[in-house]
Amino acid sequence: MSAPLLDIKDYTLDIATFDGPVHVLKGINLSVNRGDTLGIVGESGSGKTVLVRSVMGIGPSNSAVEGGQITFDGQDITRLDPKGWARIRGIRISMIFQDPMTYLNPLFSIGQQISDVMAAHERAAGEGGSTKGARRARTVDLLDQVGLPNPASLYDQYPHQLSGGMRQRVLIAMALSGKPDLLIADEPTTALDVTVQAQVLDLIKSLVDKLNLTVIMISHDIGAIATIADRCAVMYKGEIVEQGRTADVLREPQHEYTRQLLSAVPDIEAKPARTAVAAACRERQPDAPATLLEAINLKKLFKTQSGGEFSAVSDVNLSVATGEIFGVVGESGSGKSTLARMLLRLIEPTSGNVVFAGQNITGLTGEPLRQIRRHMQFVFQNPHSALNGRHTIGDAVGEPLRIQTRMSRREVEAKVEALLDIVQLPKLFKYRYPHELSGGQKQRVCIARAIALNPRLLILDEPTSALDISVQAQILEFLQQVRAEFNLTYVFISHDLAVIRQICDRTIVMKRGEIVEHGNTEQIFTSPRQEYTKALIESGRKTSRAATLQAS
Amino acid sequence: MSNLEQTAGRPLAFRERHASQLRQLRLYSQMFRGSFSSMLGLTLVVIFLILAAIGPYIVPFPDDIRGAVHMGSRLLPPSSEHWFGTDEMGGDIFSRVIAGARTSLWIGIVITGLGALVGVPLGVIAGYKGGWIRACIMRVTELFLAVPGLALALAIVASLGPGLTNCMIALAIVWWPGYVRLVEAKTLSIKEELFVESARSIGARTPWILWHHILPNCMSPIIVKMSMDMGMAILAAAGLGFIGLGAPPPAPEWGAMVSVARSYMPDWWWYSFFPGAAIFLTVLGFNLLGDGLRDILDPRSRTR
Amino acid sequence: MLSFTVRKLLTVVGTMLGIAVLTFVITNVAPGDPARLVAGPNATEDMVETIRSEYGLDQPMVTQFAIYMKDLVSGDLGTSIVSTRPVLDDLLRYAPATIELVLVAMTLGVIVGVPLGMLSAVYKDGPVDHFTRILSISGVAIPAFWLGILLQLYFSVDLGWLPVSGRLPLVTRPPEMITGSLLIDSLLAGNLKTFNTALSHMILPAVVLSFPCLASILRVNRAEMIEVLQSDFIVAARAHGISSRRIVVIYALKNALLPTLAMIGLRFGWMLGSTVLVETVFDWPGIGLYAVSSALASDFKPVIGVTLLIGFFFIIANTLVDLAYAWIDPRLRRA
């Protein structure tokens, strides 16, 4: 076995913060041989990004290497001067990033950015600078290599004119411009749509074979790692808890954390043990009407900047029975969020009606609308932005009570403490500020806030997609428990098919503002009628199957 | 679920209840002490405030402040008796500069206060409401901003006649648009945040949202601007004083002193140097303080 | 693009009319009576009356306003009582001096402000940062008139390097007026000697005037550079091996230039308005002096004329900034 291309020996890294040094990386031992593809999986905050960035010398500015060493192809690159890095970055090791939108300079054209990188490499290598024309040709060739349509015209376009997937391909082309030996991919697919994710992973796999490239890919999505990495390592709180061949790690996880991580991945194949919760809930409220919420040909048109019209939701009809979990699934841009906000009158529909518990609430304004709001609540996707940074958790949870009820200060305090209990958060959190809580805890606060006025309907807009996988499972579990306990009706919106299958009774599938399929969730998954639904389920199955290593 | 509080048996002490605010304050002070210029600003402002508060009582020649005339000791250079020398009427410049601090503080507070009092609400309403309300508020603001402050203030004071109060009214009229512009831009960005939509979803009325959600999040840029404006207001009033439209004699207002002193350059340089330096150091202090506040109140610093 | 320019034009006209109304109301609250000043100390009542009627000051305020607005629409800014010349002529005579001074001061501010801002952002919280921060804030804090006098005495009187005041030495005849700017006209006329003296006359007032503008450009540029240097595409550029000097000077600076441009646009308008103090100290025959002398004689037409002119340039500057925005930032190009 020749010496590993990259060898990291008990590498320890601290970051100086206000409260004293924080140990981000504790004694990392990792090595990658030439031609291998290593996957590093771990949740946010596990230190995986800091590790790979330290390899490239672009770690956080106030970090200090406490110990250990990183050697690349025999050369110690733990501490290099800028001149040394200039001969490594982009030429020997290069990197692609998570959200292509922010990693491309908005003010420069694609071609210019890539040819700039090439020029920098030539200067670093000391050869004579090639002409602009030559660089342009090489760039067009690279863009073609990564499968971008008519690359010649692409040269002069700007990042904002491209789709997510195309921008990621441009980043890959840029990374390959220096013919690197090692390519580091920092969550390359997380910000992309499901269908596009699959294509990017295929591209990376083909490049590995064609260019005999060594790749290190880090991600929190085990499915993505499983599809392309032959060896993988699991990171937790700055340490590598387990590493080995991907197949071994996934089939028999040694470390306790790895096991917990794998079990949290929703499996699209598994048939949910559907408890007859919906029916039980309806009995307990004999007087409640059969259908709690109904939308009658709802339409929403938006004016685009250039004066044209774009129909986000066109002619949608749906009805939600009391006590059931009604699923809405679709890719981003399918109008599912707009639909949800229209049901709750947060956005005014262009036309159509919304009926809640038999009462048409479309025309309501002022006081009657405020009364209705008590019965319908919304849980937002991103908990970090859904809580006001200047209010304590106590204020946030108590706010609905202070607005809608005449309760005195002490009564509100008591109710807030009770609600915190329900969402399993310590009372002490009453005095904390949002930025001191984790993502999962913040989402629990949002849920407590939503159920404060014990509403009858809860609309959840992708409540878990902003959270880590392990936390997602807990929140889903908790949501079902709350529904049962407070006999609520849910409208659950998500782009994650496995989650939908796990908890929804009936589901609709949306595409560009229209419902393409609706019906019982189980029936949609087993025998989808529409082509689009089939493709959606197929790409979802691919990533989740790889994760559970069943024979494809 | 065992309940932490009850087992502890005693109500939460003040420290625990406000632990997070205290930690926040420690973070702010640690960062503030770190930067040299912010500390310089703070010391200058503190000195200025002390002088304004107790100035007239600790001053060596109290009656010079009200314009006593000593024809004998006219235009003496700085000496042990008169630290800053004497002016053309024999008044001790050191006492008048110290007394001037109080007038300047008063100018700064009134102008900045009025400016914020009018500007912030208008800015919040314009930013949040949008539509024709925002259009008309912003048009009026742009109108006032298009006309340069000094020219407008000059026209107002020329019509109302000189005097400190007219001077302050004129500058206040010119000052509020700055706040409207700042707060409107900030409100536009806060309005997009999810917690505003969440507040609307629980049926909160607009005034509640403005007061509880929009305004608190606008506070940090407002505080920064107010601290800097204190300095700029004093400078603007001094500018008007220089053209002869400011405080009437014998009021010890710095701008008027420099304007009278300018015809005594260069031979009696100290007459204009010390009031000018007083204006410079005070405005410098407030601006450095404002800059320091901006760095620590910056949202990014909170997450560290 | 057309609807954009039409809308822009409408706002320009609207704001200009607004300014005219606003200044008319304010200056006319004045108790003072310009006719009496012009009539002379020993003028009898009827002599003052002849002057009032000549300038239409005897009519009630409302009619005066109507006449003024009617003339304004047709481009006639009325005549100044003090100088008896049409305000438009006076503006054409005095405006070039102020605009030239402001432009030179602006360029000074930008040439020094932008690089310093960049430096203090790259070496954040280092000695350079603190020095530039104090320098920039002292620039804003120093009263312009006080600094003007000190510099004038030190450099002109004591060291004798620079002329005391005025735009040209008495003996030199100004070059033939093409653009109104002495520098450009003297170059066009190929007269280098006049160019040099004109420049030497301009150094002190331009430096004093440029200080506040330098300060705000520097601070905005510093804040923006700090923000941009922390953004993702800079991290990516470093990862791809682009030299840090090139990243700061080209990639980061171009992104930081957008808000700095907006500040330059704002500053241009403010500076035009605040030349009064510098013009008084350096006897610079600009619109500042013209405005002050008219305001002190409560002769409102020139004051409105000057304010309109400043308002006009303020809007021009901001429109140019918007165009520059669209040119630099492709995302805005569609609008």
Add this chain to the structure above:
Amino acid sequence: MLNIMIRKIALAGLLASTVLATAAGAFERTDDGTIIVFGGRQAIPVLDPHVRYDWSTRMIQQAVYDALVKYEGDPAEVKPWLAESWETSEDGKTWTFHLVKDAKFHNGDPVTAEAARYSFERGLKLNKGVAWMLKDFLAPEGVSVVDEHTVKFELKAPYAPFLSFLPWWFVVNPQQVMANEVDGDYGQKWLTDNAAGSGPFKLGRWEPNVLYEVEAVSDYWKGWPQGDNRPAGVIYRLIREPAAQKAALQRGEADIVEGLTSDDYVQIEKVPGIVIQDHKGMTTFGIKFNTQKGPTADINLRKAIAYAMDYEALIGIYNGAASLETSPLPDSMKGHIAVEGIPRQDLAKAKEYLAKSAYPEGGITLDYVHVAGLEEARRIGLVLLDNLKELNIGVNIKPEQWPNMVAAGSSVETSPNMTSVYTTPISTDPDAVAYQYHKNSWGQYYAMAYYDNPQVSEMIDKARGSTSWDERAALYADIQKQIVADQPEVFGMLQNRRWAHQDYLQGFSFSPVRFTGEVDLYPLWIKEE
């Protein structure tokens, strides 16, 4: 940090004084002779002699135009100029002037009686500027041409001071004025920036708010007193800041400056190469009480304030360059007498009068209004404030813009308690000052006191009409005594008229009747070593 700053500035101050010692005096020079540079602070918006006059405007008018007669010398006398001789009728109503034969305008036209007639008609018809001097006694038709070089004036009533006003009525060239008339404006628009005169200088470069240049007329009909030493021209240049004025003088960028503060003169005197012109002036200074309305209507209070005033401090403010007034009339005016008992500081008398006044313990606050920007008037206010503390009377110093102050003073209700006013008599005739205390002067800026003494008004009318000087002198003596007795104002001081100029500037001729700052440019020249 601060002490370094102070040391640096102190160094600058030191340096300044050393440089002062060697004033680099270099005068401007052009190919055909020297140019004299006059540095002043007041612009010349309108040059038209029949529209407007103030010290800077009239200095250039006097240089570019000629009048029938001219004031020269100290004390000022009326000297023949365009008119070589004149005679008056018995009843003093008809004046006939005989013009010189060889006078001609700059464009070559001869100066004829018709030109003189047209000029007087234009002055009276426009009813601006100098019109007030003669319009009550002379109608436009009253001026007639006898022959090509004789012009006759018929007055409505005998008017002794008639001759003393003529030096300020300049003769314009009718042909040029009529040629440039714009829709019947009597050529006002053209004469604002142009001249149609016959004076020793003609207009050169005219840049309003910057500089005003006049070039010498080599073949001036009356010749040049300094012969071929005469200058090639004079530039009146605007320098608004006193510091800049001093700086320009020291660096030789200006040959003569006016309007420095009294302390500046003390400083600049020490500089070799600089000469100070210091002459007794005719400009009176009075703190006018409102004798009709408000607390100052009480004569005892007025007397109390007059006696509380520290008159020596007034002189101190001018560093000694002033003399106390001994009568409402300035010392160098014909018919002036020193009135005994004119108040000087005497606190005992002040308290005595206060006890007799309606405010025995004081306890009131009076307004003291002065023209904003006049440095000495502001300081006098401060002295008054300090002095009246003895009588427990507060003073509220209010600087006002000139038009606002005059507007307030134009009605008895709004006229302030005390207003400080400088008045420069237009002519040397005693009537010019006496008339200010006449009832029908009410509303004028110098009559803000609204002084009302029927006897005094009657004596003024009588004196104004009589033709015998002895009778007039006796009347004016009684008038002066009565005014001082009635104390309508605190009689201040006559400030000296002062200029600072380079020692190589010769031919400076002072005449008190000119305004403060105004200089006769005709005799000036530069001595080149």
